[in-house]
Amino acid sequence: xxxxxxxxxxxxxxxxxxxxxGKGHKVWALDNLITSSxxxxxAIKNDSNFSFLQVDVIKPDFIGQLSQVKFDAIYHLxxxxxxxxxxxxxxxxxxxxxxxxKNLLELARRDGAxxxxxxxxxxxxxxxxxxxxxxYWGNVNSFGPRSCYDExxxxxxxxxxxxxxxxxxxxxxxxxxxxYGPNMDPDDGRVVSNFVTQALRGNKMTIYGDGSQTRSFCxxxxxxxxxxxxxxxxxxxxIINLGNPGEFTMLELAxxxxxxxxKQLEIVHEPLPQDDPxxxxxxxxxxxxxxxxxxxxxxxxxxxxxxxxxxxxx
Ligand code: UDP
Numbered sequence: 001x002x003x004x005x006x007x008x009x010x011x012x013x014x015x016x017x018x019x020x021x022g023k024g025h026k027v028w029a030l031d032n033l034i035t036s037s038x039x040x041x042x043a044i045k046n047d048s049n050f051s052f053l054q055v056d057v058i059k060p061d062f063i064g065q066l067s068q069v070k071f072d073a074i075y076h077l078x079x080x081x082x083x084x085x086x087x088x089x090x091x092x093x094x095x096x097x098x099x100x101x102k103n104l105l106e107l108a109r110r111d112g113a114x115x116x117x118x119x120x121x122x123x124x125x126x127x128x129x130x131x132x133x134x135x136y137w138g139n140v141n142s143f144g145p146r147s148c149y150d151e152x153x154x155x156x157x158x159x160x161x162x163x164x165x166x167x168x169x170x171x172x173x174x175x176x177x178x179x180y181g182p183n184m185d186p187d188d189g190r191v192v193s194n195f196v197t198q199a200l201r202g203n204k205m206t207i208y209g210d211g212s213q214t215r216s217f218c219x220x221x222x223x224x225x226x227x228x229x230x231x232x233x234x235x236x237x238x239i240i241n242l243g244n245p246g247e248f249t250m251l252e253l254a255x256x257x258x259x260x261x262x263k264q265l266e267i268v269h270e271p272l273p274q275d276d277p278x279x280x281x282x283x284x285x286x287x288x289x290x291x292x293x294x295x296x297x298x299x300x301x302x303x304x305x306x307x308x309x310x311x312x313x314x
Contacts, residue, residue, distance in 0.1 A: 002071045003231075004028045004113075006057050006104055007036070007078030011183045012118070012176075014040035016075065016224045021047050023228075028069065032056040034089060035080045040183045057100040058092075063107050071113040073231045076104045076156075079118070083146065083273065084189030090148035097152035098159065105163045105171075114170045116230050117160050121177040121243065121280055122150045131247075131281040134175065134239045144275045157239070170236050174227065177243025177282045181220030181302060182309040191250060192217065195257045196303070196310050198265070205258075205265050209272030211251035216281045218244035219302030222295040229291040243282035244295040253299075260303055 003020055007013040008029020013036070020027045026049045029041075033054060044050050055062035057078055079096050080086040086093040101117065108115040124132045125140035140150045163169040180192035187193070198205045226242040248256070258265055287293045 001025050001073060002028070002069055004030065004066070004071050004074045004107070006030045006074070006076045006100070008052065009033060009038060009040050010036040010077060010081075011040070011185065012179065012220065012223065013077045014044070014183050015181070015220050016077070016227055017050065018044050019224050019228060021049055025049065027051070028053065028066070030055050030057060030062060031078065034092060035085045035185070035188070037185065057103050058095045060103045060106070063103065063110075066107070071107065071111045073114040073116065074104055074108045075116045075118070075227065076101060077118045079152070082188040082190045083149075086149040087145055093148045094152045097156040101156040101159045105159060105169055109163065109167050109169050114172065114231055115160065115163070116172045116174065116227065117156055119157050119173050119175045119239070120149070120153045121175055121241070121282065122146065123154050123157065123175060124280070125150060126275060126277040127280065130279055131245065131283040132241070133283040134241055134286055141275050145273065146275050164237050172230050172235050172237070173239040174230055175239060175241045176223065177218055177241065177280065178215045179218045179220055179223045181306050183220070184306070186310060186314050191215070191253065192303075192306065193310070195254055196307055197314055199257050199261050199263060200307070200310055200314060202263075202265070204268045205254050206270050207250050207254060207267055208270050208276065210269065211254070212249050213272075213276060214247045214249050214279045214281065216243050216245055216247045217253075217299055217302070218242065218295055219297040219305070222297050226287060226291060226293045229293050233291050235290050238290060240287050240290060241282040241284055242287055242293070243284065244299075245281055245284055246299055247279075247281040248299065256299060256303060257307075260300065260307060
């Protein structure tokens, strides 16, 4: 099949392109490279089924560059995703999930392609329902430091809904919970990359607030297996959480990293960012039911692989 991956050079996109190529598909990766590095393409750049176009999906002229190809599926994974990066690029984040989503939906409409949109657990904001099922509408501050991301993704979801109901485009939505693993950028500021790189460098580990807030961490290989099933299974018009329901406090995560590295490190507490969600855990009942998916790699295994990746990288 011909598959387009917008954001194909990023952490999730590059891992997913590799999976698609391994399954024999032809893959086009689009990326503007503002938060990703072509070093992520090392393993796949010479594959004859792989093409990379440095374009910005906010500008619709990229569609003209793809006039010779008819796509079977389009994955929209293009967006800054870590809090430091979407706060550094707030306008780009708003635009890629609104205008960018519309442009890519137009391409899906042109080709009759399946359209898979990478939404996020951030649409649940600081959730008052726990764990979070897809039916929960969320608790989001629309006017704060996280709103450029949270509201952009909510708008993107609304755009997908509209293209489904107005133009019958075959949209499928994934709400991604915290994911980690190889090809994460060491400097993206997320908690796993921060803790692992701090520990490897022998620096202090930075815990924001008292460290009692929780997250549920999914290893990237599990997540992209779910991405693939989103295209294969009959889930038109569905929104599906993909994440690992194992829930940990940030203190527990810091402890795990130290145990795996056999190091005892100093911890410094820094101020908790505004609107930082206090808890997060996916209800994955729907993914299990509709995709036959659940994660297989636990945090210890996944962290060990991530530590190995970062040890070679930094
Ligand atoms: N966090 C932390 N230390 C860090 C980076 C993040 O304690 O060096 C906390 C952050 O406040 C949040 C959690 O870890 O509660 C997850 O943050 P991340 O940026 O990875 O993702 P988020 O789920 O907030 O989008």
